[in-house]
Amino acid sequence: MEKETKCIHAGYTPKNGESRMIPIIQSTTFKYDTSEDMGKLFDLEASGYFYTRLQNPTNDMVAAKITALEGGTAGMLTSSGQAANFFATFNVATAGDHIVSSSSIYGGTFNLFNVTMRKMGIDFTFLSPDSTDDEIRAAFKPNTKAVFGETLANPAMTVFDIERWAKVAHENGVPLIIDNTFATPINCRPIEWGADIVTHSTTKYMDGHDATVGGCIVDGGKFDWMAHADKFPGLCTPDESYHGITYATKFGNGGAFITKCTAQLMRDFGSIQAPMNAYFLNLGLESLAVRMERHCKNGQAVAEFLESHPQVAWVNYPGLKSNKYYALAQKYMPDGTCGVVSFGLKGGRKAAEAFMKKLKVAIIATHVADAHTCILHPANATHRQLSEEELIACGVPSDLIRLSVGIENVNDIIGDLKQALG
Numbered sequence: 467m468e469k470e471t472k473c474i475h476a477g478y479t480p481k482n483g484e485s486r487m488i489p490i491i492q493s494t495t496f497k498y499d500t501s502e503d504m505g506k507l508f509d510l511e512a513s514g515y516f517y518t519r520l521q522n523p524t525n526d527m528v529a530a531k532i533t534a535l536e537g538g539t540a541g542m543l544t545s546s547g548q549a550a551n552f553f554a555t556f557n558v559a560t561a562g563d564h565i566v567s568s569s570s571i572y573g574g575t576f577n578l579f580n581v582t583m584r585k586m587g588i589d590f591t592f593l594s595p596d597s598t599d600d601e602i603r604a605a606f607k608p609n610t611k612a613v614f615g616e617t618l619a620n621p622a623m624t625v626f627d628i629e630r631w632a633k634v635a636h637e638n639g640v641p642l643i644i645d646n647t648f649a650t651p652i653n654c655r656p657i658e659w660g661a662d663i664v665t666h667s668t669t670k671y672m673d674g675h676d677a678t679v680g681g682c683i684v685d686g687g688k689f690d691w692m693a694h695a696d697k698f699p700g701l702c703t704p705d706e707s708y709h710g711i712t713y714a715t716k717f718g719n720g721g722a723f724i725t726k727c728t729a730q731l732m733r734d735f736g737s738i739q740a741p742m743n744a745y746f747l748n749l750g751l752e753s754l755a756v757r758m759e760r761h762c763k764n765g766q767a768v769a770e771f772l773e774s775h776p777q778v779a780w781v782n783y784p785g786l787k788s789n790k791y792y793a794l795a796q797k798y799m800p801d802g803t804c805g806v807v808s809f810g811l812k813g814g815r816k817a818a819e820a821f822m823k824k825l826k827v828a829i830i831a832t833h834v835a836d837a838h839t840c841i842l843h844p845a846n847a848t849h850r851q852l853s854e855e856e857l858i859a860c861g862v863p864s865d866l867i868r869l870s871v872g873i874e875n876v877n878d879i880i881g882d883l884k885q886a887l888g
C-alpha cells in the first residue's frame with residue numbers, strides 16, 4: 467500500500483459485519499476463562515490483553531497504522547510525546563549510562579534530558595546537528611547507549627542528517643532514535659535512512675486538530691541487540707520480573723524493543739494513551755497525507771511571501787532556496803517539510819508586538835503543527851522571563867515570530883499577514 471492508502475486502511479481490517487471504524491475498547495480489564503489462560507499472558511507466553519495500563523486493543527490498532535506508515539516492525543502509543551521520548555531513551559539507557567543528542571531539539575525534550583533524566587543518573591552530550599563525523603565520534607564514551615535527534619527540529623527548523631548520524635551511531639554499536647514529529651512519515655521515513663527507533667508527539671500533525679495529546683514509538687526492527695549484548699543487558703539478559711525471559715532472543719530484533727518498553731516501562735510508569743484519544747488520533751491519521759500536502763504548499767507560499775516583504779528582516783523555512791538546510795531538506799523531505807515558518811521583522815521586538823495585535827485569522831497559541839494557523843511571539847510568551855542576551859543564547863531572538871501555517875485557504879492567511887504588516 468502507498469502511504470495515502472495506509473493512512474486510511476493500515477492497522478485495522480474489519481471482518482464481515484464488523485464496524486468500519488476502529489472500535490473504542492473502553493475497558494480497563496479483559497476477561498479469561500481460566501487462570502492458566504491469563505497466566506500465559508503474564509509470562510509473555512501468549513499475546514493478549516489483561517489491563518489497559520499496559521496495552522489496549524484500540525491503541526494497538528492505531529500504533530499499527532503509524533508503524534506501517536513508518537515502515538517499522540512494532541509500535542506502541544504513549545500518553546504524550548514527552549512519554550514517548552522518555553520511554554524510547556530509558557528503554558536502552560539507565561543510571562550510569564550516556565546518550566549523545568542533537569542540541570537542536572524541542573525545549574521539552576531538552577529539559578527531560580538535561581534536567582530530569584540527569585537526576586536519574588543518565589548523562590547527555592549535546593552536539594550541534596551540523597557537527598562533523600569526527601566531532602560526533604569524539605562524543606562517544608564506553609557507556610554511550612543511544613544517539614538522538616529530530617528530523618526537523620522544533621522550533622529551530624534545522625534538518626538532521628539522519629543517514630550520516632546513523633552511520634556513526636552504528637559504528638559505535640548503538641541505535642539512532644529519531645523524533646519525526648514535524649516531518650511525519652508522509653514527508654520523511656527515518657528508518658529508510660538508517661534510524662532504528664522513531665518517536666512522535668502525535669499531538670501535532672498526526673492528531674492535527676488541537677484535540678488530543680499523545681505520543682508514539684516505532685521500532686525499525688533492524689538493530690541487532692545481541693551483537694552488542696554487553697551494552698544492552700536490559701534486552702539481552704533474562705528479565706527476572708518475567709520468569710527470566712530474554713527479550714532479544716524471545717522476540718527477535720523486530721519485537722524486543724517494543725515488548726520490553728510495554729512490559730517494563732508501561733507496566734511501571736503507566737503512561738498509556740486513553741483508548742478514546744487513540745480513536746481521535748486515528749481520525750487525524752486518516753487525513754494526514756492530504757493535510758501535510760496542504761500544510762507544505764501553504765507553508766512554502768507564506769515563506770516566499772514573507773521573504774519578499776520589505777518589512778521582514780529574515781525568514782527561516784527549509785523549503786526556501788536561501789535556507790542553510792535547503793539541500794538536506796530536499797534529500798530527506800523532497801515532497802515538502804511542514805507548515806512551520808519562523809521570521810523576524812525589521813522593527814525588531816516592538817514591531818513584532820504591534821504585528822501580533824493586528825492579526826485576525828492567525829490565532830495566538832503556544833501550539834504548532836495543526837489545521838488552524840497559529841502564531842507565537844516567544845519573547846512575549848513562552849520565553850518572557852529571559853533577557854535579550856539569554857534569548858539570543860537559546861536561539862530565540864526577541865524579534866522571532868513562530869508561525870504554524872494551517873490548512874485554510876492560503877490567500878486568507880497571506881491576506882491576514884499583509885494587513886498586519888501594514
Ligand SMILES: *Cc1c(COP(=O)(O)O)cnc(C)c1O
Nearest residue numbers: 546547548572620647667669680
Ligand atoms: C511537542 C513535541 C514533543 C512533546 O510532545 P507532547 O505531546 O507535547 O508531550 C516532542 N517532540 C517534538 C518535536 C514536539 O514538537
